[in-house]
Amino acid sequence: MVGCLTGHHYNFVLINRYRNGKDHIGEHRDAEKDLDRNSPIVSISLGQQRNFILKHGESRGKNKSKSIRPVKLALEHGSILLMNPPTNEIWYHSLPPCKTAPGVRINLTFRKIIV
Numbered sequence: 001m002v003g004c005l006t007g008h009h010y011n012f013v014l015i016n017r018y019r020n021g022k023d024h025i026g027e028h029r030d031a032e033k034d035l036d037r038n039s040p041i042v043s044i045s046l047g048q049q050r051n052f053i054l055k056h057g058e059s060r061g062k063n064k065s066k067s068i069r070p071v072k073l074a075l076e077h078g079s080i081l082l083m084n085p086p087t088n089e090i091w092y093h094s095l096p097p098c099k100t101a102p103g104v105r106i107n108l109t110f111r112k113i114i115v
């Protein structure tokens, strides 16, 4: 299904389970060894809605060289988010804690690894 929707093939799925709003993931770029940089990364969200934040790599920290505003996306149940290349090279992403989110969220990310 994800392959049909996006026109790409994936051979790796990472599943994250966030028990409640305390569980979170800090700013990062996806950096699996041998991740195919030409393939989109597809994220499917199930359960509790949470915010997903994208921060431009040059607009982070004390020595930032640009002032590009972060992008906040509310990932609701059943949503599909595509990070097309080169998004993951340029932007960092995170799922911050959220006090008002009591429920469980499951996230699946489909990726392509060069084998």
Ligand SMILES: O=C(O)CCC(=O)C(=O)O
Pocket: 014, 016, 025, 030, 043, 052, 093, 095, 107, 109
């Ligand atoms: O849960 C999410 O929406 C993001 C997960 C993520 O960034 C990751 O597993 O690398």
Ligand SMILES: [Fe+2]
Pocket: 028, 029, 030, 093
């Ligand atoms: Fe990630």
